[in-house]
Amino acid sequence: MTTSQSQPAVEIRDLHKSFGPLEVLKGIDFEVGHGEVVCVIGPSGSGKSTLLRCVNLLEEPTAGRIWVNGTEMTDPDVEIDSVRRGIGMVFQSFNLFPHLTVLDNLTIAQRRVLRRGRAESERVARANLERVGLSDKAGAFPAQLSGGQQQRVAIARSLSMDPKLMLFDEPTSALDPELVGDVLTVMRKLAEDGMTMMVVTHEMAFARDVADRVVFMDGGVVVEQGPPQEVLGAPRHERTRSFLSRVLDPTHVAQLGQPDEAAEPPAAPGLPADDRHQL
Amino acid sequence: MKLRRRQRERLSLWLQYLAFVAVIAVVVLAADWGRLREAFFRVDIIESMFPTIITVALRNTILYTLGAFAFGLVFGTVLALMRLSRVAPYRWVATAYIELFRGLPALLVLFLVGYGIPIAFPEREIPGGVFGSITIGLGLTAAAYMAETIRAGIQAVPKGQMEAARTLGMSHFTAMRTIVIPQAFRIVIPPLTNELILLTKDSSLAYVLGVTAQTIEVTKFGRDTLNDRVNATPLLVAGLTYLIITLPLSQVVRRLELRYAKAR
Numbered sequence: 210m211t212t213s214q215s216q217p218a219v220e221i222r223d224l225h226k227s228f229g230p231l232e233v234l235k236g237i238d239f240e241v242g243h244g245e246v247v248c249v250i251g252p253s254g255s256g257k258s259t260l261l262r263c264v265n266l267l268e269e270p271t272a273g274r275i276w277v278n279g280t281e282m283t284d285p286d287v288e289i290d291s292v293r294r295g296i297g298m299v300f301q302s303f304n305l306f307p308h309l310t311v312l313d314n315l316t317i318a319q320r321r322v323l324r325r326g327r328a329e330s331e332r333v334a335r336a337n338l339e340r341v342g343l344s345d346k347a348g349a350f351p352a353q354l355s356g357g358q359q360q361r362v363a364i365a366r367s368l369s370m371d372p373k374l375m376l377f378d379e380p381t382s383a384l385d386p387e388l389v390g391d392v393l394t395v396m397r398k399l400a401e402d403g404m405t406m407m408v409v410t411h412e413m414a415f416a417r418d419v420a421d422r423v424v425f426m427d428g429g430v431v432v433e434q435g436p437p438q439e440v441l442g443a444p445r446h447e448r449t450r451s452f453l454s455r456v457l458d459p460t461h462v463a464q465l466g467q468p469d470e471a472a473e474p475p476a477a478p479g480l481p482a483d484d485r486h487q488l
Numbered sequence: 489m490k491l492r493r494r495q496r497e498r499l500s501l502w503l504q505y506l507a508f509v510a511v512i513a514v515v516v517l518a519a520d521w522g523r524l525r526e527a528f529f530r531v532d533i534i535e536s537m538f539p540t541i542i543t544v545a546l547r548n549t550i551l552y553t554l555g556a557f558a559f560g561l562v563f564g565t566v567l568a569l570m571r572l573s574r575v576a577p578y579r580w581v582a583t584a585y586i587e588l589f590r591g592l593p594a595l596l597v598l599f600l601v602g603y604g605i606p607i608a609f610p611e612r613e614i615p616g617g618v619f620g621s622i623t624i625g626l627g628l629t630a631a632a633y634m635a636e637t638i639r640a641g642i643q644a645v646p647k648g649q650m651e652a653a654r655t656l657g658m659s660h661f662t663a664m665r666t667i668v669i670p671q672a673f674r675i676v677i678p679p680l681t682n683e684l685i686l687l688t689k690d691s692s693l694a695y696v697l698g699v700t701a702q703t704i705e706v707t708k709f710g711r712d713t714l715n716d717r718v719n720a721t722p723l724l725v726a727g728l729t730y731l732i733i734t735l736p737l738s739q740v741v742r743r744l745e746l747r748y749a750k751a752r
Contacts, residue, residue, distance in 0.1 A: 265655060267651055267654070267655070290654075290657050290658065290659050291657065293654065293655055293656070293657045294656075294657035296655070297655075298652075298655040300648055300651070300652065302646075302648055304646075304648035304649060304651065304652035305652075306649065306652070306653075306667055306671075307671065308670050308671050308674060308748075317666060317667075318653070318656035318657060318658060321658060321662050321666060322656060322657040322658055322662075323657075350750055352750065353750070363652075366656070367655075367656070370656060370657065
């Protein structure tokens with residue numbers, strides 16, 4: 210495995226993915242640099258989750274190549290289990306192991322996969338629980354936690370494997386609105402600590418404030434990408450504009466849904482000044 | 489006269505209680521208690537059955553049941569995993585086995601193990617005598633049932649659990665063993681309890697293997713005593729003895745389910 214800093218953390222070339230006759234990804238070219246935070250946005254069905262799931266090969270690409278930290282994921286002989294150790298993933302539905310305590314959720318893979326001893330893995334686990342602000346929940350079962358707490362445990366579980374890249378698949382979409390903030394705060398801290406992150410999200414405020422780059426996907430292709438102030442503040446494509454206006458101002462979709470009469474982007478879809486979490 | 493709603497409801501309730509009491513009264517008055525006691529409740533016969541019915545018969549019933557259950561559980565889990573395997577021949581073999589053994593009477597399989605195989609291979613012997621034969625004979629059938637139950641349990645574990653485990657770098661096998669199967673077994677505790685209770689009762693089929701005084705189980709012990717004393721009391725005692733197993737079992741399982749409810 211060659212892990213040189215000259216290569217990007219994630220490199221995707223001409224990625225195609227079909228489910229039966231349905232082509233979900235229609236040729237994606239895409240890179241994530243080391244330490245970069247990339248937010249992928251787009252309407253549901255645009256293929257953004259599928260793209261993310263292709264990166265760690267939860268979905269097998271139909272065509273194209275993917276490298277993560279210099280290892281080709283699409284090589285048929287790739288040692289998938291060992292590459293995945295370096296790629297954390299956080300799911301929309303948390304996917305904590307309900308039969309294990311929070312602490313065991315964080316230690317089981319360390320012990321079975323990394324072969325760390327009990328003391329060592331518990332030390333790492335507790336450090337990561339501390340990081341997500343849940344030190345006091347080590348002995349709890351997932352079902353005893355709120356959604357926001359579960360998702361933070363899931364993040365800590367991934368971090369316990371010392372990943373070099375973290376994938377987030379709509380990490381706050383299943384949460385009650387008042388619990389979203391805690392999870393986003395943890396993710397922001399992670400970004401500030403220099404973690405390489407690829408985040409599929411509907412949280413535009415998070416994308417604006419934390420992302421180094423925002424990628425807008427629609428219909429299985431990358432429509433546009435760039436710094437958040439460009440993509441979110443002054444989108445160049447009509448599809449991006451109409452998506453943003455639907456997300457940011459859902460009660461006025463009726464008018465905005467019409468072909469834009471004014472040439473100017475609909476008030477450059479005013480990102481709300483406050484930090485409220487949309488949708 | 490038209491009754492109001494509450495009056496109608498009260499009247500209907502009273503009639504139902506009255507019917508119940510009437511039936512009980514008829515049974516109590518009509519029954520010949522003397523003859524019933526003579527036929528089913530001879531205290532001297534009850535006393536003569538103790539302690540052997542507990543120390544030998546019940547002990548053997550429990551041993552046969554646990555033997556068959558353990559065999560069925562291990563073999564059934566293997567069959568369930570084979571049914572879910574990516575290797576097609578494994579799936580075929582497991583499906584064929586399950587379809588075959590679910591369709592065979594437990595008694596026939598027991599004859600097969602107890603007599604068929606010894607005749608076919610007279611130089612070999614099934615280890616463990618009656619215990620070994622009943623473990624295998626009942627276990628073969630139980631495995632077929634349990635395999636389907638366990639397969640359903642494995643499939644009831646959300647797909648995200650396997651995905652999360654694989655994402656953490658676990659192999660398919662490790663993820664299955666440490667994440668999916670433990671959850672599947674929590675799901676299938678109630679149906680597996682049913683299977684255990686069925687096996688408790690099926691262990692009475694051991695008599696066809698020709699049991700001795702040492703290997704006798706509860707039903708055969710009851711029947712032998714009935715032959716001896718020409719009285720039905722032993723059957724009542726044997727029947728109640730089964731409840732010593734099944735009633736606490738239900739309690740234990742209820743506790744178990746309650747404990748796991750926290751971790752679901």
